[in-house]
Amino acid sequence: MHFSIISVVPELLESPLGHSVIRRARDWGLLEIECIDLRTFGLGAYRQVDDYPYGGGAGMVLMAEPLVNCIEALKSKRSYDLVIYLTPDGERFDQHMANRLSLQHNLMLICGHYKGIDQRVRDHWVNLEVSIGDYVLSGGEIAACALVDAVGRLIPGVLNDETSALSDSFQDGLLAPPVYTRPAEFQGLPVPDILLSGHQVRIEDWRHEQALQRTTERRPDILRD
Ligand code: 6GU
Numbered sequence: 001m002h003f004s005i006i007s008v009v010p011e012l013l014e015s016p017l018g019h020s021v022i023r024r025a026r027d028w029g030l031l032e033i034e035c036i037d038l039r040t041f042g043l044g045a046y047r048q049v050d051d052y053p054y055g056g057g058a059g060m061v062l063m064a065e066p067l068v069n070c071i072e073a074l075k076s077k078r079s080y081d082l083v084i085y086l087t088p089d090g091e092r093f094d095q096h097m098a099n100r101l102s103l104q105h106n107l108m109l110i111c112g113h114y115k116g117i118d119q120r121v122r123d124h125w126v127n128l129e130v131s132i133g134d135y136v137l138s139g140g141e142i143a144a145c146a147l148v149d150a151v152g153r154l155i156p157g158v159l160n161d162e163t164s165a166l167s168d169s170f171q172d173g174l175l176a177p178p179v180y181t182r183p184a185e186f187q188g189l190p191v192p193d194i195l196l197s198g199h200q201v202r203i204e205d206w207r208h209e210q211a212l213q214r215t216t217e218r219r220p221d222i223l224r225d
Contacts, residue, residue: 049063083132110126169186178214
């Protein structure tokens, strides 16, 4: 799977996508991530990428021309399944969307900054607008990293049996149950007996019970779904 990520601050993408599970996925050739500095498509001697909004108001808007030149340059090198714009007014990202996107091959992500991007690019070059939650980030980069991480780990072969996505919160519509590791007693606090019992069937029943209880208490909204 290939991601092309357009950003005016590509440095923000490096570390979150350069370690741990995503790093391994890249090293193994299961995941390609290409970060493009929009400024290389900037206009004039100052490589301008943003300008004042028509009609006035605070903040700058990413201009259509550098962005479209960048999008078209990328499209001339590969064919994209989707061009995604990360924006707080987009469709809410969740595990279902992550599952759906993980079936695609080539995704282009556009990170907005300042007051966003020229509406004409959204209208004519973007296929999907995505938000990662109801709060405002300074730019789309952190949202892009969240999306690439959540989608990248679902690519077959990225996770192994130990890190399997099947037991993740949300993957089966439930939050994950509590987990414990050694020692069996820490500062007088014991691990639940059942987990030390060796009865795998009863342990799985207990975990399912705990997951249900946790979901009922914390996220009754996803249980109704
Ligand atoms: Cl995708 N971008 C920005 N700037 N803020 C957000 C977001 C995206 N999702 C939630 N907040």
